[in-house]
Amino acid sequence: MTKEHFLGRTLEAFDPPVRGDAITGERYYAKSWARAEWRHVFSKVWHIGGMLADLEEPGDWITHNLMRDSVMMIRQEDGSVRAFFNACIHRGNRLLWSDMGSNERITCSYHGWQFGKDGTLLFAQDAEDFPGGNPCGKAHLTEIACATWGPFVWFNMDKDATPLHEWLAPLTEQLAGYQMETMTRVLDVRCEIPCNWKIIRDNFNESYHLPTLHPELASFIDDEYTDTSFEMYPSGHNRMVQKGCHPSKRLDYPDAMQPLIEDNLREWGLDPADFVDKATEARRAIQLAKRRLGPERGFRHFDTMTDSQLTDYYHYTLWPNTTITMSPDGFQILRSEPHPTDPEKCIFDHWYLMPPVDGRNEVVTPVGVVPFEHAEREVVIYGEATLGYVADQDMSVAVGQQQGLHSMGYRGGIISGQEKRIQRFHELLNDACGIHGALPADAD
Ligand code: FES
């Protein structure tokens, strides 16, 4: 364990106090909670709008729908990207209906108004018939904040938004070594899940469930909580770091060799026979081997990663609803967004991004082997297709929890120390929404 990356829970700055607010059940199903979250949280934070790789040429656009609203992001002539609400300023018709496309002008399907890439109205039928004069050249789509970081374009609907890089702190610095901007999205799966978006947040804000829902991970990831680093930042973002290529200290005999660790040792030119009954020493040896052999094998990003990043799992949750899980091989985006109208459903996105490695044309992802290329979005029906094997395990309990949280027998949660990020998340949400305690029985 190095001090640099395993600060544990001792560093007070990253271990803020919590009050112990009850995590009330109705926040997971009341429409008044959903309305407050939209008004005070989702319309105020930065969101990943999509991939810069989908915006190569001027006029290329992508859209992202968020609750009842929708945003379009368009590549400009000068190479920048700008974002606008995806609603016609004439009478409100939604302008773009697909995930991506490319147009010189955006044309409204209702009365035919046409907008340029920069949002300026260029054509209106009977333009002379407006009391204020011809609106062309003067009227504009409603623009919102837009910025880029990593391989992503981001948007924020708040006029007074904190600049993206400031809002992301300290992630930009901590993640710089991974060279995320060079990575390709090889998996893009979307699914409507029958649970509130916060049930998925809670799941990603704790590792207490690893031994029960993901017991197989113990052979390769040290999920023992006293050996895990938890950090909570002033921004509301947080991270958890667990050692990889290292059996769990929860196991009866952590030094017993495990098949996945053997595979990793062999892959990096090491002999498992040298680690019999010393499996916990494999992690360091693999770090050194990756450092030595990585560049010549085409793993150019290893040069800028720390030793810990070469084996360990850095699991970030951005306030309020986006998880970024960094592994040595790539990273996952695991995002839950509220359903537009039903608080008992959410939209779940699972992306996997991987770096270019010389000579590589296929890669192993959470759903299996796929070509190393920009993936098309796959929208799947809950229960009918995989969302990735670990995500499937997580989602398998989400529906049952959604039901149980309606019960009069649920009384606001009993939260362990290692689940503190859940407690803090809900307290930040209570404060942002201005809701403290149970809602009146007739709130909805
Ligand atoms: S609503 Fe778009 S042109 Fe009328």
Ligand SMILES: [Fe+2]
């Ligand atoms: Fe999980």
